[in-house]
Amino acid sequence: MKVFDDKHIKNVVFVGAHNSGKTTLSETMLFEAGLINRRGTVEDKNTVSDYHDIEHQRGASVFATPMHTEWRNYKINIIDTPGLDDFIGEIISSIRVADTVVNVINGKHGVEVGTEIIWNYIDKYHRPTLFVVNQIDHPDTNFEDNFKSIKSLVGNNAVMIQYPIKIDGAQCIIDVLKMRCYKFKPEGGKPEKIDIPADEIDKANKLHNELVEKAAENDENLLELYFEKGTLNEDEMRQGIKAGMLNHEVFPVFCVSALNDMGTGRLMGFIDNVAPAAADLKPVQSREGVTVESKADGDTVLFVFKTLYQPNLGQITFFKVKSGEVNLNDKLTNSHTGETETLNQLFIMDGKNRESVSKLTVGDIGATLKLKHTGTNDTLYSGNKLISMKYIQYPEPRITKAVTAVNKNDDEKLSEALKRIHSQDPTVVISYSKESKEQLLGCQGELHLATIGWALKNIYGVEAEFRKPKIQYRETIQRSSTASYRHKKQSGGSGQFAQVHMKIEPWFEGMPEPEGFNIRGKEEVNLPWGGKLIFYNCIVGGVIDQRYLPSVMKGVLEVMESGPLTGSFIRDVRVMVYDGKMHSVDSNDISFKIAGAHAFKEAFLNAKPKLLEPTNELTVKVPEEMTGSVMTDLQARRSIIQGFENSDNYQILKCMIPAAELFGYSTDLRSLTQGRATFHSVFSSYQPVPTNVQKALVKEEV
CATH class of the missing domain: 3.30.230.10 (Ribosomal Protein S5; domain 2)
Structure with a gap:
């Protein structure tokens, strides 16, 4: 396989709400580039990305899946992620190693709850981002409404690169960067390039000028050039757009029909020519304060962002080359464990398919097998200088359950399986309560819990029982x-x-x-x-x-x-x-x-003995129009509201709530707000239990 340098490697992660079409878009891009000879579908359970049994059962992505394509002398590494925030760990780790985030919008719905939740992490990591409105050929899609919803999310820095129109019933896309119109056949594929229709030229010129101004704003030299000439050429615009994306101040908006292969080639062309590469990103600081630069002649530094266990292969370790290059049989040191690992195998992964390579250079994403002492968030390095890349910060569990094996003889087997699941997904938190003598499992939601239960039974051969954990009273x-x-x-x-x-x-x-x-x-x-x-x-x-x-x-x-x-x-x-x-x-x-x-x-x-209960400080971020129903529910849970804060179109509620009343709150809050509210809780103190509650609890013990 050809080895690409860091200027010709683009790492993109596809994110977006459930059913936005990320998997279909990645499949179409692989097909368009000739990496696969036929396109699979989620319904037929034959896509490159969704290959796990549980994904086939659920008809949706559960794991982040790396794959790659090649387009016009560029290598594009794609990571297709789940759309449900129950699997937010898969999304966060993928964003961390991406050079550009492609936020896919379901054209029928616009910006959804899942989009908002994921955007908070994109914004936190300050990643270059573009938006793709999918399903433009669907009769229920209103592109203008979609664009407005994107602007509501990211502000006026959203800039339209394309918009769809119909000409004599044919789906077309007007590109205001190239000032061309692309006309597609019903089956999609390579479009016919035509002039922009006369009745659209004024709108296209207006959008083109807005794009020129936005590009000029992000580079002083371009701004001077703009004032001098009154415009910018296409190459100058690309330069300004890239600078804006790197500054997290320009968010280009594209449109496609992933299902019918319309617009994907142009999107890949933009990723090649404009979207930032690893070489464009700023150097990062290690945990020791060492500057890690993206250069091929530096010491080798690999950051492990994902591990996956497959029964027939063992542990697959996915990494990004942050500096230098890695060769087959290299010996690298794990900065966390101090152990030396030998990379006896190097792969490019396309879903479940592995392609052996002898070398990967800086900026690339690859995988290896059977490392003994390395897991997610670890750094492997060469040279004498200790380097540990900063850890991915995962969210705290939103629900906690006590877990036991149905068959008591499987207790040890259960513990080992849970350790392995945690090593793959750090949002699964395993602990043991000496007080209640329970093994506790924390995760992100009921669907996340269901997939853990499925994995325990179908992969590890352990049937587990989940129940409400005992509250640790005093x-x-x-x-x-x-x-x-x-x-x-x-x-x-x-x-x-x-x-x-x-x-x-x-x-x-x-x-x-x-x-x-x-x-x-x-x-x-x-x-x-x-x-x-x-x-x-x-x-x-x-x-x-x-x-x-x-x-x-x-x-x-x-x-x-x-x-x-x-x-x-x-x-x-x-x-x-x-x-x-x-x-x-x-x-x-x-x-x-x-x-x-x-x-x-x-x-x-x-x-006069008194029972005390653990009380948590709870913060809930809820859309303004849903605040009333959330407050009513909180009061029913014996919470004490302590304050409000406004944040854009959201209310942030702060309250004290008994830990016992938080059981099931994640599911109920999601139901009350259609998944648009988020919450965070942390233990605060022990407080007296109301007399009637104490009587009931004491009676339970008798």
């Missing part, structure tokens, strides 16, 4: 209480004897020392589960030997690990041990531990 007290307990046991020989008197009180930061006690010692315990135990030795007269006080405290802590209300951890209590008795023969550590535990439990139950 117990405390609201008033002081005293209690005593006498432990006596005689069973021949030495017996057991201990008597403990104690007083307990609620503890809070900064409270004064207890009055009425002769304090002989104080121990402050920072509890592993949060909060404190303050333990006072107030024994006078030697009624309990000092050596037994630690055992009393152990008994107290033992009860605090499983509170009497719901078995939850106890926190924020102070204990004063002020009296008791011991026996010269029968008293020992175990006796005082038992006595301390029983005395504390009795005092706790008499101190």
